[in-house]
Amino acid sequence: MSAEANAAAGRTGGVQSLERAFMLLETMADAGGVISLSQLASDAQLPLPTIHRLIRTLVDLGYVRQEASRQYSLGPRLIRLGETTSRMVGRWARPQMEALARELGESVNLAMLDGDQVVYVGQVMASQNSMRMFTEVGRRVLPHSTGVGKAVLAEMDPAEVRAIVERTGMPARTEHTITTPDALAKELATTRKRGYALDEGEQEVGVRCVAVAVPDVPQQLALSVSGPLPRMTDDFIERAVGPLHKAAAAIAAQLRAGD
The missing domain is CATH 3.30.450.40 (GAF domain)
Structure with missing residues (x-):
């Protein structure tokens, strides 16, 4: 097993969720700040249930907001x-x-x-x-x-x-x-x-x-x-x-x- 794989295996769920949350924010920024959930899942290459859970947390914290169009944008707390x-x-x-x-x-x-x-x-x-x-x-x-x-x-x-x-x-x-x-x-x-x-x-x-x-x-x-x-x-x-x-x-x- 590679050193990178060993490191990944040793991560706690919390650390992995944190990494994924930041990856979603960076993916949204790369898309211009506004993106659909399906496009976010495709670009981030994560399962849709995982995307849903992380985005919901980021919305609750104010780092992401849901638009009337049902797309998601970077939030005001950023x-x-x-x-x-x-x-x-x-x-x-x-x-x-x-x-x-x-x-x-x-x-x-x-x-x-x-x-x-x-x-x-x-x-x-x-x-x-x-x-x-x-x-x-x-x-x-x-x-x-x-x-x-x-x-x-x-x-x-x-x-x-x-x-x-x-x-x-x-x-x-x-x-x-x-x-x-x-x-x-x-x-x-x-x-x-x-x-x-x-x-x-x-x-x-x-x-x-x-x-x-x-x-x-x-x-x-x-x-x-x-x-x-x-x-x-x-x-x-x-x-x-x-x-x-x-x-x-x-x-x-x-x-x-x-x-």
């Missing part, structure tokens, strides 16, 4: 867990962000795609410049007008990106904001080709930002450096890209270590 985890991501990434801010001398931000919006989950402000960029942790913005948003969108399927901007619209934050799906698609193609995203005063006039996606993590995260336009020259962007990718890879390794 929101608090997700918000707390988002704050923890910023905390775990802080050493890499502090090192990056010291090296480049500009503010560093970490952001996550949450639904159709980008939420900032961490920031480190450089200490050596009197004019520093401040973005409140927890602030939510639309992804089309930000460097972090475009870095994340560039990693996604173009059809999914178009669906997001169709739901949110593409309002102009400044005169520089990209406001059409076709123009955004062209910008994201450029982002993928060069390996980083730019915010050219699209979210805030006079502020330039360079951002990269955090690679190979289940969360859709991006790391950015931002500052006043006079300091964020093309030469600075060229110098910043390597350290940004290095820090993003270190953050990814840190997050994967907790898997």
